[in-house]
Structure formats: structure tokens, C-alpha cells
Amino acid sequence: MPGKTLYDKLWDAHVVRDNGDGTALLYIDRHLVHEVTSPQAFEGLRMAGRKPWRVNANLAVPDHNVPTTDRSKGIEDAVSRIQVETLDSNCSEFGITEFKMDDIRQGIVHVIGPEQGATLPGMTVVCGDSHTSTHGAFGALAHGIGTSEVEHVLATQCLVQKKSNTMLVSVDGKVGPGVTAKDIVLAIIGEIGTAGGTGYAIEFGGEAIRDLSIEGRMTVCNMAIEAGARAGMVAVDDKTIEYVKGRPYAPTAEQWDAAVKEWNELHSDADAKFDTVVHLDAASIQPQVTWGTSPEMVVPVGAKVPDPAGESDAVKSDGMQKALAYMGLTANTPISEIKVDKVFIGSCTNSRIEDIREAAAVAKGRKVADNIKLAMVVPGSGLVKQQAEAEGLDKILLEAGFEWREPGCSMCLAMNADRLEPGERCASTSNRNFEGRQGQGGRTHLVSPAMAAAAAVAGHFVDVRTI
Amino acid sequence: MDKFTQLKAIVAPMDRPNVDTDAIIPKQFLKSIKRSGFGPNLFDEWRYLDHGEPGMDNSQRPINQDFVLNLPRYKGAEILIARENFGCGSSREHAPWALLDYGFRVIIAPSFADIFYNNSFKNGILLIKLDAEVVDQLFKDVAVEDGYELDVNLAEQTITKADGAVIKFDIDEFRKHRLLNGLDDIGLTLQHVDDIKAYEQKRSAQAPWLFV
Numbered sequence A: 001m002p003g004k005t006l007y008d009k010l011w012d013a014h015v016v017r018d019n020g021d022g023t024a025l026l027y028i029d030r031h032l033v034h035e036v037t038s039p040q041a042f043e044g045l046r047m048a049g050r051k052p053w054r055v056n057a058n059l060a061v062p063d064h065n066v067p068t069t070d071r072s073k074g075i076e077d078a079v080s081r082i083q084v085e086t087l088d089s090n091c092s093e094f095g096i097t098e099f100k101m102d103d104i105r106q107g108i109v110h111v112i113g114p115e116q117g118a119t120l121p122g123m124t125v126v127c128g129d130s131h132t133s134t135h136g137a138f139g140a141l142a143h144g145i146g147t148s149e150v151e152h153v154l155a156t157q158c159l160v161q162k163k164s165n166t167m168l169v170s171v172d173g174k175v176g177p178g179v180t181a182k183d184i185v186l187a188i189i190g191e192i193g194t195a196g197g198t199g200y201a202i203e204f205g206g207e208a209i210r211d212l213s214i215e216g217r218m219t220v221c222n223m224a225i226e227a228g229a230r231a232g233m234v235a236v237d238d239k240t241i242e243y244v245k246g247r248p249y250a251p252t253a254e255q256w257d258a259a260v261k262e263w264n265e266l267h268s269d270a271d272a273k274f275d276t277v278v279h280l281d282a283a284s285i286q287p288q289v290t291w292g293t294s295p296e297m298v299v300p301v302g303a304k305v306p307d308p309a310g311e312s313d314a315v316k317s318d319g320m321q322k323a324l325a326y327m328g329l330t331a332n333t334p335i336s337e338i339k340v341d342k343v344f345i346g347s348c349t350n351s352r353i354e355d356i357r358e359a360a361a362v363a364k365g366r367k368v369a370d371n372i373k374l375a376m377v378v379p380g381s382g383l384v385k386q387q388a389e390a391e392g393l394d395k396i397l398l399e400a401g402f403e404w405r406e407p408g409c410s411m412c413l414a415m416n417a418d419r420l421e422p423g424e425r426c427a428s429t430s431n432r433n434f435e436g437r438q439g440q441g442g443r444t445h446l447v448s449p450a451m452a453a454a455a456a457v458a459g460h461f462v463d464v465r466t467i
Numbered sequence B: 001m002d003k004f005t006q007l008k009a010i011v012a013p014m015d016r017p018n019v020d021t022d023a024i025i026p027k028q029f030l031k032s033i034k035r036s037g038f039g040p041n042l043f044d045e046w047r048y049l050d051h052g053e054p055g056m057d058n059s060q061r062p063i064n065q066d067f068v069l070n071l072p073r074y075k076g077a078e079i080l081i082a083r084e085n086f087g088c089g090s091s092r093e094h095a096p097w098a099l100l101d102y103g104f105r106v107i108i109a110p111s112f113a114d115i116f117y118n119n120s121f122k123n124g125i126l127l128i129k130l131d132a133e134v135v136d137q138l139f140k141d142v143a144v145e146d147g148y149e150l151d152v153n154l155a156e157q158t159i160t161k162a163d164g165a166v167i168k169f170d171i172d173e174f175r176k177h178r179l180l181n182g183l184d185d186i187g188l189t190l191q192h193v194d195d196i197k198a199y200e201q202k203r204s205a206q207a208p209w210l211f212v
Helices: A006-012 A039-048 A078-094 A109-116 A130-138 A147-156 A181-192 A214-227 A238-244 A253-263 A314-327 A353-363 A382-390 A393-400 A449-458 B027-031 B094-102 B114-122 B132-144 B173-181 B185-206
Strands: A015-018 A024-027 A030-033 A058-060 A124-127 A141-144 A158-161 A165-172 A200-205 A231-233 A276-281 A288-290 A298-300 A342-345 A374-377 A425-428 A443-446 B006-014 B079-082 B106-109 B126-129 B149-153 B158-161 B166-168
Touching (some): A015 B185, A058 A109, A109 A124, A109 A130, A130 A141, A130 A214, A130 A238, A181 A214, A181 A276, A200 A214, A342 A353, A353 A382, A353 A449, A382 A393, B006 B132, B079 B132, B094 B114
Parallel strands (some): A425 A443, B106 B126
Antiparallel strands (some): A015 A024
């Protein structure tokens, strides 16, 4: 019998019962909750007279609607305010732990889970948010769910699941200096496409992935969903265990020792068989910039905007033309000649302390260019913000002309007041460049924190390795 | 959820790949704490010429006459044909809620994003995957015939064209069963309370740190 993949091991450890119809009832260890996708689920529980199955499995935080400016007066937008207040009242009614808007531990749900140790290796982690794949960086099985499934998890602590196919994406060798986790994952999406991972759980491996810090692995797993895979994951190693140790929700004493013993098994066996294997050469990966309205529309910073005339597939070529029209770009324009209006450094992809250090290292001693209307840095949590301030990173960024904000999802999806105006072009460290994502008519280019900071000081895209 | 058995209805085409859930229902409408009322804002940024916000009277907004669903010939459409990777992006169930509220019960495409696929079935929408060439032919058929209809039968797993031609489709048995009978997943799972408790007892002995 061939060995097991990491996904097989995680799956097998959580099967409550085989339903005999191609699905299994899968046990969920951790359910993260935010204000946007939960109100209808709580309402469903109430209407059916149900209670959360295991209340301590849940952890809630408001993140999508929260203002990133002064919060002392609450949320100005009445509709946003009601949604956050609804989360507050639901958590209080059902006894669920919530980090409220004024709590130092508040932040983006995918930042605070790992930060608190609420995400642990070997867990199944779900949340009504597609970027839940982030938590797979810990050797966990983590994926986004819809609101019906949020209600299902609340009521039963389980999900009805069909097992995914398995894909290994191996990034072989070492990346060059100045190439980050974000560039690696954008290059992977450019290679396999936004539907390449559909139906798969992806394990990221290879030397370049093992070389990444845990935060870098979170960035990679975060964007597994942009490759179509609900779940992305990385095997546990010493870095994983070191990262988890001492965090508030992590086990201690004898339980810690027992946990580590179990966690050390969380890797694919040497003889495990994947349904699909993809190899990328790390050394050939350059800093990446997206040019279109899908994350697969990505090129190295030294390249030009692709020409739809060169695409033989008619549907794809038409999609490229629509994307160029929306983005206000002409084919064959060098990426480095594209000027930007706004810069956004933040989101569940890139708002952790290492991301902010990376941006500050570029910003240090430089100034945001005159043509930039706004360059903002939004830390992923109150604790990330506190850490950055302790390191003096806020001062470096402020002196360079960046704004230093309160934590939340912010302009990644512009549900709060932070957004692009029609036609504005943004260098963004977020995860989606869809039409209207950062504001109606807004034009998003996805990049790493270093590349975003470099675009801010240059006023246009530039290879961060050359400045 | 409403059961789905059979539907004969007008077909509307959405001729672009990678239609994402941000396009299906833009983020400002996700602030609602209800499950209903999203239909008027389905494809809001493509459908109207102004910027939509929750609470607006949509009947007074300027319409984008070029947008496919605004064309009179597709009025009353309940079947949508689409291209690759329909429903990619965010996990927002507001996307299927909006499609359903607008009136779509069937979506046919070469591929769908995983989370959207799951969410749609939970709301009684039948998603049908067909080969790209077969879908492409449907796009051509729709383009030439006003009021083009298809007859979809879930029990038989068939799509019948007006000329009698039949297309067979595959579907997971469990999804078919639930949709045909309008079954509620939570109710089904709660029939297995003893299994869940037994799992918890066994697992909490092995890994107590997961149960604090």
C-alpha cells in the first residue's frame, strides 16, 4: 500500500463516519467567525432552536467592516455598524469568544487565528471566508465555507465533505534575493491558472517552500484559493512548532509534548502518491506584477503587458481584451512604465510583521512619490501594529509619507471606507484583482509588500532589486 | 431549501470566463444580515450605469442597456450558461442567493469554482458541468434563437433542446438525492449525533489540547 499524503492523514484523522454515498462527515476542530458571513447562520440556529455544538471551538472577530482610522466614535456607516453589532450580539447570546473592535487582539481573522495559537497543526479549520486556506501553512486542513456550512458547523461541529484530489506543487531550489513568498505564489498561479487547483487540495513543498518562514508559508497557502484550490497546506517542521510554542491557545506542559509528537507526523510519506505533481524552478521566479482582472494574469516586473493577439484560445483572448479595457492598459507596455495612484499594504495575504518589515526596509530613507495620492499600511492585527511600533517601523513608514492605520481587511475588498475611486490604479499586496474589488472602477495590481513600497517611492512599478 | 426536479425555461448567456463572486454580488451588498433581497443587485456593476449601494431604489437607477441580462429577449430567464471557472473568488453565499433571488435555478458551464459549487447546491440551484465544446454550442444556439429554451430533468440527468436533441450530464449521487428531495443537511447530520459524540470521546483522549 502506498504511503499517505499530508491531506490523507488530516482527512483520515477527522472522519466521523463514511456516509456511503461518496461523502464523509468530517469533524471540525476550529471554526473562525467574522461579521459578514455569519449573521444568517446565527439566525438559522435561532429559528431552529439550536445551540452551538461545542462553543469553545469557535472564535470570532469583526474585520471586514471595521474602520482603519480613529475608532473612538465607532463605525460611521450605519449598515456596516449594524453588521458588527449583530456579530457582537450573536456572540454574546451564544457564548462565543469574540475579540471586539477595541480589543488589542482584534484583527483580520486569518492573522489572529495563528497569532493566538487558535490555529494548530493537525487541525481542521474552517471559516466563512475563502482565504481560510491560509491556516494550511501549519499542516492543518483549512478551507473556506459558505454561510449554510457556517450554520452546519455551528450546529453539528461537522461538515459533509467529498474528498478532494491531491496536488503537490514543488518549488525546487532557492529563490534569488528580493523574491518573496508573494512572488512565489503569484508565479504558481501564473503557471497552473486560477482554475488549475479546482477539485484539489494543494500541498506546497520543495526547498523554496521549506526555506520560507511560517508567515511566508501563510502567504502562499492564503492564495491557494486563487489557484482554485479550497485548501493549501505545508508539512510541519521545526519552524512550525517553534512558531506555535507559547501562544495563548497552544497546549503547554505534558500536552505540549504529546502534541509535538503527533505534529511531527504531519508530512506526506516518502512513497505517497499525488494525483497531480507540478514543479517550478525557484531560481527562475522574478518579482511578479498582475496586469489584468484575474490573479493568473501575472508577469515578471521586467516583462510587458501581454498581447491578446498572441493568444490562440478565443475565449481567453476575449477575456484578455476585456481585462485590458477595464485596466486601461495597452498591450506591450512595459510593466515598469505603469504609473500608480494608490498603494495598499495589508490584507490577510500580507499584513503580518514580516510584511511590514519588508515594506519599511524599502521605505526607509525614501519618500512616497508626488503622483501617489495615498499610500497606506494596514497591519493585520492590533498585536502586529503594537509589534511594528515597538520596532519603530511606523515611524519609518510615516516619515516616508505612508499612512499608518488600524487593523482590518480594509482596501483588500473595500467594505469599509477605504477604497479606490473609478479609474484609480493601485499597487496592492492583497489577493484579488477582480473588477471592482477595491472599489467600483478601481484597477488593482497584485504585488509583494516590497514591490508595493517600491512602487510607492518610484510612482510606478519598478524592480525592487534595482533600487 | 426547495427541491429541484425538472425545469423548462429561457436561457441567458454570460459569455466570459472567470466570472467571480465579486462581480456576481459586489461587496457593499454583503452588509445585509438577511438571506433574501439580493436579486436586484445581481451583477450590479455590469447591470447599472451608476454606483449601487444598499437601500437604493433600484427601479430608479440608470440601466446598462448593453448588459446581457438587460436585453428584453432574456427576460424571465431561469437557466444561465457560462464559461470556465464560474463563481471563482470569495466564499460569499450571497452569490448563489443573488442568482436564486433573480430567478436562476440552473447554471451550465464547463467548470465552476469549488466553494461556489457547494454553496449553490445548498440553496437548491442545479449546477451542470458540460464539456467546453458542448457549452460553446449552447452559446451559439442561444445567439441565433430568440426565446431559446432548454428542458432540464434532474432525475434523468438530461438537458433536452427544442429540436429534441438530448444532452446527458453527470452529477454526484449525493447532490442529486438532496436536490431532488430538498433535504436539509443539518437535519441529516443530526441523525448521527451518536457518531459525533463517539468521535469526540475518542479524539479528546488522544489529543485533549483540541478540546479546551
